[in-house]
Amino acid sequence: MAALTPASVEPDELPRASGRQLRTVLLLLIPGLLWLGVFFVVPIFTLAGTSTQTPSGSGLPGEFVQTFHLANYWDAISAYRGHFARSFFYSILATLLCLAIGYPLAYLIAFRAGRLRNLLLVLVVAPFFTSFVLRTLAWRQILADDGWVVSALKWLHLIPSDLAVTASPIAVVAGITYNFLPFMVLPLYSSLERIDPRLIEAGGDLYGTSFTVLRKVTFPLSMPGVVAGTLLTFIPASGDYVNAALLGNTRTTMIGNVVESRFFRVVDYPTAAALSFILMAIILVLVILYVRRAGTEELV
Amino acid sequence: MTASRSDLRLTGLTKRFSGFTAVDGLDLTISQGEFFALLGPSGCGKTTTLRMIAGLEEPTGGSIHLGDLDVTEKKPYQRPVNTVFQNYALFPHLSVFENVAFGLRRRGVKDVKKQALEALDLVELGHLAQRRPAQLSGGQQQRIALARAVVNRPQVLLLDEPLGALDLKLRRQMQIELKRIQTEVGITFVHVTHDQEEAMTMADRVAVMNHGKIEQLGAPAELYEAPGTTFVANFLGQSNLVAVTRSGTDGQYTMVDVGGQKLRIRTDRCSSEGELLLGVRPEKIRLHSAADPVPSGLNQLTGGVVLDASYLGVSTQYLVRMPWGQNLTVFAQNLGIGERFSDGSAVQLAWEPDHSFGLAGDAGAGVESTLED
Numbered sequence: 001m002a003a004l005t006p007a008s009v010e011p012d013e014l015p016r017a018s019g020r021q022l023r024t025v026l027l028l029l030i031p032g033l034l035w036l037g038v039f040f041v042v043p044i045f046t047l048a049g050t051s052t053q054t055p056s057g058s059g060l061p062g063e064f065v066q067t068f069h070l071a072n073y074w075d076a077i078s079a080y081r082g083h084f085a086r087s088f089f090y091s092i093l094a095t096l097l098c099l100a101i102g103y104p105l106a107y108l109i110a111f112r113a114g115r116l117r118n119l120l121l122v123l124v125v126a127p128f129f130t131s132f133v134l135r136t137l138a139w140r141q142i143l144a145d146d147g148w149v150v151s152a153l154k155w156l157h158l159i160p161s162d163l164a165v166t167a168s169p170i171a172v173v174a175g176i177t178y179n180f181l182p183f184m185v186l187p188l189y190s191s192l193e194r195i196d197p198r199l200i201e202a203g204g205d206l207y208g209t210s211f212t213v214l215r216k217v218t219f220p221l222s223m224p225g226v227v228a229g230t231l232l233t234f235i236p237a238s239g240d241y242v243n244a245a246l247l248g249n250t251r252t253t254m255i256g257n258v259v260e261s262r263f264f265r266v267v268d269y270p271t272a273a274a275l276s277f278i279l280m281a282i283i284l285v286l287v288i289l290y291v292r293r294a295g296t297e298e299l300v
Numbered sequence: 301m302t303a304s305r306s307d308l309r310l311t312g313l314t315k316r317f318s319g320f321t322a323v324d325g326l327d328l329t330i331s332q333g334e335f336f337a338l339l340g341p342s343g344c345g346k347t348t349t350l351r352m353i354a355g356l357e358e359p360t361g362g363s364i365h366l367g368d369l370d371v372t373e374k375k376p377y378q379r380p381v382n383t384v385f386q387n388y389a390l391f392p393h394l395s396v397f398e399n400v401a402f403g404l405r406r407r408g409v410k411d412v413k414k415q416a417l418e419a420l421d422l423v424e425l426g427h428l429a430q431r432r433p434a435q436l437s438g439g440q441q442q443r444i445a446l447a448r449a450v451v452n453r454p455q456v457l458l459l460d461e462p463l464g465a466l467d468l469k470l471r472r473q474m475q476i477e478l479k480r481i482q483t484e485v486g487i488t489f490v491h492v493t494h495d496q497e498e499a500m501t502m503a504d505r506v507a508v509m510n511h512g513k514i515e516q517l518g519a520p521a522e523l524y525e526a527p528g529t530t531f532v533a534n535f536l537g538q539s540n541l542v543a544v545t546r547s548g549t550d551g552q553y554t555m556v557d558v559g560g561q562k563l564r565i566r567t568d569r570c571s572s573e574g575e576l577l578l579g580v581r582p583e584k585i586r587l588h589s590a591a592d593p594v595p596s597g598l599n600q601l602t603g604g605v606v607l608d609a610s611y612l613g614v615s616t617q618y619l620v621r622m623p624w625g626q627n628l629t630v631f632a633q634n635l636g637i638g639e640r641f642s643d644g645s646a647v648q649l650a651w652e653p654d655h656s657f658g659l660a661g662d663a664g665a666g667v668e669s670t671l672e673d
Contacts, residue, residue, distance in 0.1 A: 198389040201356050204376040205383045206403035206448070216402075220393045 051273035061267045069270075076274040080258050084282070087254040090169070090244075091237035094176035098184040098233045099226070101177070106188035106225070107218075111197075124185050136175055136246045143171045143247070167249040175243035183232040191225025192218070227294050235283055255279055306367030306455050307331050308353070308488060313362035315348050315512075322348040324512035325362065330490060330505075332455075335482050337491045337503035341535065345512040346492045347386075350458050353490065354383045366455055377406070382449035383458040387465060388441045390433035396420070396444050397429040403452040419451035420444075422481060439470045446478070450485055459491045463498060475501045496536050500524070508532050524581075526569050530659050533579050540585070540628045541577045543661055553653060559624045563599045563656065570658030577661040583631040584655040587618060589639060590646035598650040604628070606645045616640065620647060 051072055053064035077084075109120045127135060142149050145166045153159045165171055195218060203213035219226075241256030255275060262272035313326040323345040330336045338346040351357035353364060355376035363372045371379050382403065390399050401416040409415060420426040423443035433441055442462060449457055462478070463471045479502050482489045493499050499506045500520040507517040508531070516528040527533035530541060544556035544563065553564040556578055565578060580599075587606075594600050603623040610617045611634075618630040618641065630649065632638065641647055 196389065198385050198387070199391060201354075201376070202383070202385055202389040202391070203402075205354055205356070205381075205385075206452070207377045207406035208402070209375075209377055212406060217391060221391075223393075 047273045047276060050269050051277055053270045062269070064270060072270050072274045073278065076271050077278060079271075080255065080275065083253060083255045083258050084278070086252070087238050087256070087279075088282070088286075090173050090176060090252075090254060091234055091240070094173050094180065094237050095184075095230050095234040097173070097177040098181050099230060102181055102184035102188055102229065103226075106185050106192055109185075109189055110192035110195075121189070124182050124189075127182065132179065133242065133246070136179065136242055139171065139175050139178065139247055140166075143174060167247065167252075169248070169252050171247040172244050172252045172254075175247040176237050176240060179240075179243065180233040180237055183236070184229040187228035187232060188222065188225040191222045191228070195221050223294060227291060230290075231287060235287070238283055239279060306369075308456050308490070309365040310349070310353070311363045311365070313349065313352060313364065314360045315345070315352060315357060316360045321512050323352070323359075326512075326514065328507065328514065328517075330456075330488060332488055333486050335479070335489045335491065335502055335504045337493060337499035337506045338509055339493055339496060339499040339506050339535075340509035341494055344509040346494075346509050347460060349509075350383075350460055350490065350492045353456065354381055354458050355379050356383075380455040381458060382452050382454040382456075383460065384445045384449050384462045386460045386462070388433075388445035390441055390444055390448070392433055394432075395429065396425070396431050396433065396436070399433065399444060400429075400448045400451055402448065407452070415451055419447040422450065422484070423447045423477075438466055439474065442466060442474060443477075446481065450481065450487065453485070454487060456488045456490060459489060461493055462491070463493075463495075471498070478502060500536075508535060510535075525655075526657050527579065527659070530577065530579075530661075533657075533659060538582055538629060539579045540582060541579050541659070542622075542626065542628070544576050544578045544658075546576060554658060556658070558601070559603075559622075561601055563601070564653040565656040565658040566654055569656070571660040573660075575661030577659045579657045579659055580651055580655055582617075582629040583615075583633075585628070585630045585649050585651045587620070587630055587632060587639075587641060587647050588650060589641070590648055592648075594648060594650045597653075599653050599656060600648060600650045601628075602648040604647045604649055606641045606643055606647055609641060609643060618647075620649065 049066060050064070052066065052068045052070055054067045054069045054072075056063040056065045105124075109117055109124075113120050141147060143165045144150065145164060150159075150165050154161045154163070159165075163170075199217055199221065200213055203217040204210070208216060238254075239256050239259075241254060241260050244252050244254040244257050245260075259272050259275050259279075262268045262275065308330040310326050310328040313323055313328075314321065315323040326345075326349060338349060340346045348357060352359050355371070355374060355378075359372060363370060365371065366380065371381075391402065394402070397416055397420070400419050401412050404412045404415055417426055417429065420429055423446055425440060425443055425447070428436065428440065428444075433444065436444065442465075446462070459478075463474050466474060475498060478489075478491075482502075491499070491503060503520060505518060506520055506523055508515045508523065510531050516523055516532045523532060523536055527536060527539070530539075533539040533541065542558055544558045546554065547557040547562065548555045549567065550564065552567055554567045554570045556563050556565060556576060558578070563578060570576070588594050590602065590604075601622065604620040606618055607621045607627060608619040613634070615631045615633050618632065620628050620630055622628055628649065
């Protein structure tokens with residue numbers, strides 16, 4: 001039976017690459033490998049090196065010497081524990097909001113849009129044609145406490161009348177959600193669009209109501225898109241600093257803002273580098289746990 | 301649902317898509333427990349009909365009844381009807397067992413496990429319950445799709461080209477299997493196919509569809525022996541169709557004339573007015589050498605010349621050129637006792653008058669295509 005699965009058949013059937021073909025493949029890979037080496041591998045080692053440096057004795061700002069001072073990491077964690085927690089809280093919240101908004105949207109485009117499908121897809125991407133910073137600044141206007149959006153919501157009693165939105169965590173999470181929504185919608189759309197409509201019909205034929213079919217058939221089959229979308233939203237959102245800087249206040253600073261200020265304003269390169277590595281490590285662990293749990297490898 | 305019968309009744313069923321009518325005022329009653337086949341070329345409206353019965357397509361007009369229950373407006377999940385989809389549509393994220401249990405769980409059945417395993421045993425795949433559909437062969441997936449539908453004991457089981465994706469040998473095997481299962485569970489089967497052999501092998505009755513309408517409905521033998529239209533005559537097996545003129549009657553036979561030769565068709569198998577085409581199946585014709593006498597009482601056509609003889613093992617297929625320029629096909633069983641004819645032999649054709657049928661000669665499309673064959 002195992003012989004019938006494509007995976008076990010294909011490798012035998014693939015023609016063996018001759019020496020010449022192999023050389024061509026390697027030749028084609030060189031530009032990519034060079035790029036990765038120069039712009040990823042080398043910098044990451046430089047960054048790792050920087051993260052364990054300590055100030056040189058000269059007292060000049062920006063001068064550090066390598067002392068393999070691993071305590072930098074511990075200092076960074078203990079000083080900015082709250083910022084890490086806040087970053088992940090905001091980014092997880094924004095990711096969930098993106099999923100809640102993006103899934104119905106992607107579903108609509110994939111199954112119900114008909115001829116409007118391509119137009120709607122363009123509209124999803126359209127915001128990218130305007131500057132990221134400008135769009136985020138626009139949200140300042142939208143979420144101004146005396147602006148018409150907030151006033152209208154208050155008038156409708158959808159939000160409490162004494163709620164401050166301007167420069168609040170709400171504004172930051174709203175900004176992140178808005179900015180990363182397309183990264184959620186596009187992978188969701190592409191995996192929903194690939195679902196054989198007959199599977200959904202079969203769900204209805206086998207006594208599933210629309211909601212049951214969504215829960216038992218459509219959603220599980222769109223898991224690759226859910227995983228891709230949440231990762232594409234969560235990872236950049238956790239390192240984001242623009243939204244917190246433009247829409248928040250001093251009490252909404254995220255880890256990205258700390259790295260930015262350590263690096264550019266305080267000129268404390270080792271701490272900035274250590275923070276970057278810690279962020280990277282936490283994201284890596286969370287992502288591995290998440291992907292294991294979601295178990296996408298079972299889906300073909 | 302009545303306690304007695306729950307026939308499937310389609311009344312004036314119509315489906316129009318923008319600009320064309322897929323199903324055109326279909327009236328059809330399928331008896332409970334019947335194995336019914338909808339046969340026709342692609343685009344004839346058979347699949348649309350099936351999808352309307354399943355509730356996956358909304359009719360433009362007409363109604364669908366199951367016994368006394370009007371299901372026309374009901375959602376798919378509200379109908380006691382299940383479908384075996386073309387290409388099976390098995391849920392790839394669920395095990396074989398969960399696929400089969402899907403309908404049972406949705407209906408809140410008590411002993412899901414027992415019933416699902418029974419259904420798997422019915423298709424003899426109980427040992428594969430924990431596999432994923434992707435790990436199964438095409439034939440196995442087909443059986444799982446069948447088990448997944450049958451397990452719900454629907455009043456009507458719809459099969460949409462269920463064997464289309466299987467190779468010939470497996471298809472033959474599954475035809476027998478399907479028939480066995482249908483007899484065993486006693487559910488009404490409505491089977492959509494474009495494969496005439498498949499329809500004839502399994503179905504109790506066959507409806508031949510064309511352009512959204514039923515051309516002819518009947519038992520397979522009935523359709524084959526006495527096709528009512530040129531379309532049926534050509535779609536169901538092969539036919540020789542010869543344009544003839546009426547020349548009178550003789551008892552229960554209508555006398556006809558082609559190129560000065562007299563032939564007979566039973567009047568009850570003959571279209572009563574207008575242009576007439578005489579039809580005869582290739583295997584009903586016997587070839588005789590032009591010099592030999594032909595037994596009396598048979599329809600006889602002289603002056604044929606063998607254009608081509610193809611040896612097919614079981615039979616030999618002859619193409620015979622007639623004096624009026626038409627090529628007729630003759631299948632001769634290779635019994636090893638009759639004479640074999642080679643290209644260029646002068647022959648005559650003979651067959652039982654009862655094997656002829658007379659069709660209304662819309663002396664156009666349908667006929668021309670047979671001449672080319």
